[in-house]
Amino acid sequence: MINEKRFTKEMELAIYKEWKDSNAFGFNEHSKKTIYSIDTPPPYINSPIHMGHASTYAIMDFIARFRRMLGEEVLFPLGLDQNGLPIEISAEKKYKVDFTKITREKALEYCRQLLNETTATSMDSFFKCGIGFASWKEGEKIGEIYQTDSPSYRALTQATFIDLYNKGLIYEANKVVNWDPKLQSTIADAEIIYEDRPGFFHDIIFKVKGTADKVIIGTTRPELICTCEMVIFNPEDKRYKHLEGKTLLTPIYNKEVKCKSHPAALMDKGTGLEMMCSYGDLADIRFFMEQGIKGKVAIGKDGTLNEHAGFLKGMKIKEAREKMIEELKTRGLLDKITPTAAHRTPISERSGTAIEFIEMPEYYLKQMDYKDKMREIAHKVNIFAPQSRQILLDWIDSVSIDWPITRRRYYATEVPAWYCKKCGTIALAEKGKYVQPWKDAYKGKCKKCGGTEFRGDERVFDTWFDSSISPLYILGYERHPEFYKKNIPCSLRPQGKEIVRTWLYYTLLKDYLLTGKIIFKDAWIHHHIVTDDGTKMSKSKGNILDPQKIIETLGTGAFRMWCAIEGNLDKDDFRCSMERIEGAGKLLEKLWNVSKFVSMFELTKEQEKNAELMEIDKWALAEVDKLVEEAHTRYLQYDFHTPVVRIINFVRDEFASHYVETVKRRAYNNDPVVKFSEAERNGAVKTLRESLRTILELLYPVNPAMTSFIYKELFTEEIISKPWPKMNGVKSKLNGAELVLFNSAVWKAKKDAVLSLKDPVKKAIAPKTLAPVEAELKAMHNIQKVEFRGNESIVEAK
RNA sequence: GGGCUCGUAGCCUAGCGGUUAUGGCACGACCCUUACAAGGUCGGGGUCGUCGGUUCGAAUCCGACCGGGCCCACCA
Numbered sequence: 020m021i022n023e024k025r026f027t028k029e030m031e032l033a034i035y036k037e038w039k040d041s042n043a044f045g046f047n048e049h050s051k052k053t054i055y056s057i058d059t060p061p062p063y064i065n066s067p068i069h070m071g072h073a074s075t076y077a078i079m080d081f082i083a084r085f086r087r088m089l090g091e092e093v094l095f096p097l098g099l100d101q102n103g104l105p106i107e108i109s110a111e112k113k114y115k116v117d118f119t120k121i122t123r124e125k126a127l128e129y130c131r132q133l134l135n136e137t138t139a140t141s142m143d144s145f146f147k148c149g150i151g152f153a154s155w156k157e158g159e160k161i162g163e164i165y166q167t168d169s170p171s172y173r174a175l176t177q178a179t180f181i182d183l184y185n186k187g188l189i190y191e192a193n194k195v196v197n198w199d200p201k202l203q204s205t206i207a208d209a210e211i212i213y214e215d216r217p218g219f220f221h222d223i224i225f226k227v228k229g230t231a232d233k234v235i236i237g238t239t240r241p242e243l244i245c246t247c248e249m250v251i252f253n254p255e256d257k258r259y260k261h262l263e264g265k266t267l268l269t270p271i272y273n274k275e276v277k278c279k280s281h282p283a284a285l286m287d288k289g290t291g292l293e294m295m296c297s298y299g300d301l302a303d304i305r306f307f308m309e310q311g312i313k314g315k316v317a318i319g320k321d322g323t324l325n326e327h328a329g330f331l332k333g334m335k336i337k338e339a340r341e342k343m344i345e346e347l348k349t350r351g352l353l354d355k356i357t358p359t360a361a362h363r364t365p366i367s368e369r370s371g372t373a374i375e376f377i378e379m380p381e382y383y384l385k386q387m388d389y390k391d392k393m394r395e396i397a398h399k400v401n402i403f404a405p406q407s408r409q410i411l412l413d414w415i416d417s418v419s420i421d422w423p424i425t426r427r428r429y430y431a432t433e434v435p436a437w438y439c440k441k442c443g444t445i446a447l448a449e450k451g452k453y454v455q456p457w458k459d460a461y462k463g464k465c466k467k468c469g470g471t472e473f474r475g476d477e478r479v480f481d482t483w484f485d486s487s488i489s490p491l492y493i494l495g496y497e498r499h500p501e502f503y504k505k506n507i508p509c510s511l512r513p514q515g516k517e518i519v520r521t522w523l524y525y526t527l528l529k530d531y532l533l534t535g536k537i538i539f540k541d542a543w544i545h546h547h548i549v550t551d552d553g554t555k556m557s558k559s560k561g562n563i564l565d566p567q568k569i570i571e572t573l574g575t576g577a578f579r580m581w582c583a584i585e586g587n588l589d590k591d592d593f594r595c596s597m598e599r600i601e602g603a604g605k606l607l608e609k610l611w612n613v614s615k616f617v618s619m620f621e622l623t624k625e626q627e628k629n630a631e632l633m634e635i636d637k638w639a640l641a642e643v644d645k646l647v648e649e650a651h652t653r654y655l656q657y658d659f660h661t662p663v664v665r666i667i668n669f670v671r672d673e674f675a676s677h678y679v680e681t682v683k684r685r686a687y688n689n690d691p692v693v694k695f696s697e698a699e700r701n702g703a704v705k706t707l708r709e710s711l712r713t714i715l716e717l718l719y720p721v722n723p724a725m726t727s728f729i730y731k732e733l734f735t736e737e738i739i740s741k742p743w744p745k746m747n748g749v750k751s752k753l754n755g756a757e758l759v760l761f762n763s764a765v766w767k768a769k770k771d772a773v774l775s776l777k778d779p780v781k782k783a784i785a786p787k788t789l790a791p792v793e794a795e796l797k798a799m800h801n802i803q804k805v806e807f808r809g810n811e812s813i814v815e816a817k
Numbered sequence: 818g819g820g821c822u823c824g825u826a827g828c829c830u831a832g833c834g835g836u837u838a839u840g841g842c843a844c845g846a847c848c849c850u851u852a853c854a855a856g857g858u859c860g861g862g863g864u865c866g867u868c869g870g871u872u873c874g875a876a877u878c879c880g881a882c883c884g885g886g887c888c889c890a891c892c893a
Contacts, residue, residue: 025855220893238893289893296893409820410888417890516821516888547887551829555887592822592887599829602841609853616852664831668840679852687851763859769848770859776850 021618021732026611028574031724035149035575043739044083046153046162048502050092057083057093058490058512058539060522061100061167067137068144070548070556070595071515073566077582078545078659079513080150084720085654088743094162094506096493097145097152099138101168102431103482104202104369106130110430119203123429123457130430134168144567149575149723161495161502167485168430174453175492176485177435179533180424181447183384188532189424193380196423197365200322201372204427205381210368220289222354223347225250228266228275234259235354237289238296241347242339244269245328246296246317251281256291270352271343272329316378336375382434382478383421386528390415396527396537403657407516407544414520422525424484431479433457439465440472451497487525490538509539516544543657551596564595573597576725577604583663583721606667607725610718613675614729617711620686620704630701633685634791635758637751639678642669643710644746650717651743659721666717674710677759682707684798693798708733709747716744757786761812765800768814779803784813 023030038044057079068076083095110129111118118126145152153162157169165172183189196205220237223244227234236250247269252259262278269276284293317327324331324339330346331339347353365374386393393415402408425434433455435448444467448454456475464471488496490509495502514522523542530538548564549555556563569578580603585593622630632640646669650662684690686707688700695703712734715726719738730738765783769776780802789796790807797805 021852024853236893240893285892293893406821413820413889520889549886594829596829598842602829605841605855608855612853612856614852619852668831672840675852676857680850683851689851766858767860770846773847775848776858 021611021615021729025608026576026725026728028571030728031149031575032147034724034727035146038151038739039146039155042154044087044093044095044151044153046094046096047092048161048499052090052092054506054510055083055086055091055093056490056494056506056509056511057095058493058509058526059096059098060514061098061165061486061489067565067567068141070564070566071545073144073148073578074548074582074586074593075513075515075545076145076150077148077579078543078586078657080148080723081579081583081654081659081720082511082513082543082657083151084723084739085743087739088716088720088741090742093153094493095151095153096162097142097150097154097164098489098493099141099164099166100482100486101134101166102485104204104426104428106133107428107430108369109133118429126429147570147575148566149579151723159498161493161499165492167482167489168432170453171498172485172492173432174451175488175497176432176480177448177453178450178497179488179491179529180435180480180484181450183529183532184447186532188385189382190385191380191382193378194383194420194423196377196379196381197367198318198320198322198375198377198379199367199370199372200320200375201370202367202428203320205379205423205425206367206369206374211365211374220357221344221347222290222357223270224352224354225270226268227262228268234262234267234292235290236292236294237357238294240296240340242324242328242331242336242343243296243317244294244343245272245274245331246315247274247276247294248312248315249276249295250278251284251293251295252278252291253284254280256280256284258291262292270347271350316376318375318377320377320379322375381423382425384424384484384529384532386418386422387420389528389532390418392531393524393528396531399537400527400539401541403541403543407519407542410516410519410544411523414524422481422528424481425478426481427477428479431482432485434476434478434480436476437461437473438476439468439470440474441465441470442468444468446473483521483525484529486522487529488533490526491530491533507534507538508536511541511543512539513543514545516546519544541657547592548595549592551594551599556595564597569597569600573600573604576607576722577601579721580604580607580663580667583659584667586660606671607722609671609675610667610714611725611729613670613679614711614715614733616679617707618729618733620707622701622704622708626697626701627705629698630705631696631698632702632706632749633699633795634751634753635678635681635795636702636706637749638753638755638758639674639706639710640747640749641751642673642755643713644749646717647713647744647746654720663718663721666714670714673755673759674714677755677762678710679707680762681758681792681795681799685795690798693794695794713744713747716741752788753791754786754788757788757810757812758792761785761789761796762800764812764814765802768816772816774816777801778816780814780816782806782815784808784811786810786812 059079060075079095083093086093107118107126107130110133113133114129116129154164157164157166159171180189197211199206220239221241222235222237223241224233225236250267252262263280265278266275267278268274284291315327317324319325323333323335326332328339331342334342344353366372367374394412397408397411397415435454435456437446437456438444439446442465444465446461446463446465457477459475461473461475490512494506494509512523512526526538547555550562566578577600581600584603585595585599646662646666649665653662682703684693685695685700685703688695715730715738719726727738730736765780766776768780769778778801780800782804783802784806785796787807787809793805793807796802
């Protein structure tokens, strides 16, 4: 019998602790059961976990627990992504250091220090969310916690580089890259965001060679006139028809550039004449490739202009622009300056700095040759919800250059390569060992010239190059070959929609190139957590909800319940507020109270045998059967929302309010007037207990702690070892809706007559179908005379 | 510009071709009822964004428009 008035946070945490201490969800790699593997998203651990993390992990935990109930061996590891710029940036901020000004060793130390401090906090949050990971211990075994900065993970990243390089899928090239002048590193397209920043058109004057004619060209980047290689206008633009094929002279530099028509120029932008500069973005690079022109790069690694810019050499962009404007004005070459419509500027997502386009040698992974294959893969992976597939397809369509995989930063996996000082030939590391070429010497001879002196590569990999092998890592690729072979592909990749273009895409791409396989069967794409009115949560708006605080005040149960209720993938983003989570908590309180009631009744084995189900019992059991079936179908589709809403509505609106209320007197069986047989009394208790048992089992994946507690009290069994419930197959002809209506009619009549609920009802007419419930209805409402006819409920209270 | 998605009572939401449109919050009234007063019961409150179309019948299907949100791409 449950005596506690409420299920408290302390009781909840005690259960999580027990599971953690007993390693209740440990993974047995030798199990004969079907293995269900979850490629958990390794979250960046450099800050306390946010709502997105908490809800993603909670829902993954629903999936893991449900799959265990189905009799599967669930591989649900905790991974921690601990590479890359965000960690460096927080370390620089926290310890007030500039990594470009200290030694590389020192920088790495700061990163490790930061990670040590933050890991514990995040782990604690996951624990408090009630996540049942396969292990809470860091290690090399399948299912143990992995970190992407561990020597073993980094060794695997390096091994994949070596394999892909040897397959000819990775090459080094000197190309124009997205350069972040603040971080001093190349970044990928996926790391660029766009911000509206005010810009200005500078209308500058070009001369037409061999004539006295002048033309006016609008540009937002006057400091880059030196890189102008061509001027274009739209073929439809009659204003400039006469310039076709003419040669123009750039102002100040007096460089000869061709002028021609090209559809890339828009008539209504600027003056309609566009200066094509090789500073460009990807569109410009495409244009230059098409025109067969090799442009000049005028911006250096440090973000200042180089010798190509002549008198602007050594200046930063902003300074150079001002200087150029001044110079143009002096020479009378500036017509006017007008503000542009909000100009979308490419910004480095990691540092917030405007990126520049400069030429650097970097390694690239081929992806342009595999776009069709990627489209095919995108169609073959089961995506939940299916409409999220479009995000992936759109991204594949927009990929325009191979993936630059190297970065010039520090806290990341190093490129495992050295170069012969004599002939420059590359020497790759041996697979399986983590190497740091910037400090480890290469022990060997150059294959080409026999030289023994090597220069270690100083670059590191893009973090997505690490995290895109997480499914391979968790399945033991190269480390546990037998297990790996038996268990690829991974069953499920859960992740957020904002990283479809990075994590999902890069993983499918890289793992396909490595293994020739589609690396997971299902991908579950999470939406964003937004505020109550549907806007984004952001620090600047101050509308962030902290999951740590929510759990502290409302409890994990309420939080997880909210995740299920709100988590409809077919719809929009998930709306979140304290009120919504509180509402979810109230539903749990109802379940708790019903359970307290049911826990008052017990049945001996003999009583259980001597139990006779009455019509309303059959009705309750039949309703529960429907829930079992629906939950099974839907949970398999990763839909917890639909069945959980239905279950909880049933518990509150039908089971508690009507079934329990109606059979209460039979269960007590001490009514002075209406007597039930012992078998009928036992039937009520049996139904109460069995219905509740199933309901608890259905809700266990979502709310493991409370259901487990109640289950133990009522049935002295551990819910975590129970399989998915079977249907009991009971059928009933009782119309539940009519029962609800009849009860309401009685309650209303008593209220209208200002009677207590205990007071007798003189006469009632109930729908014919309720005749089998006569005795209970009489006892419940204290009805003196009841007739069953028609389908209406008519009550005369006095 | 492209993709996804949503407009149902003051706020949030279910329904997604078929009686009188579901539930919650808030509001009002009543009730200590052998689970639950941090509760229960009853009630008031709606031209289902707008305009057209399909249909015997539309919140539901189709089209156009208006408005919100999120993601992405692109530009001098």
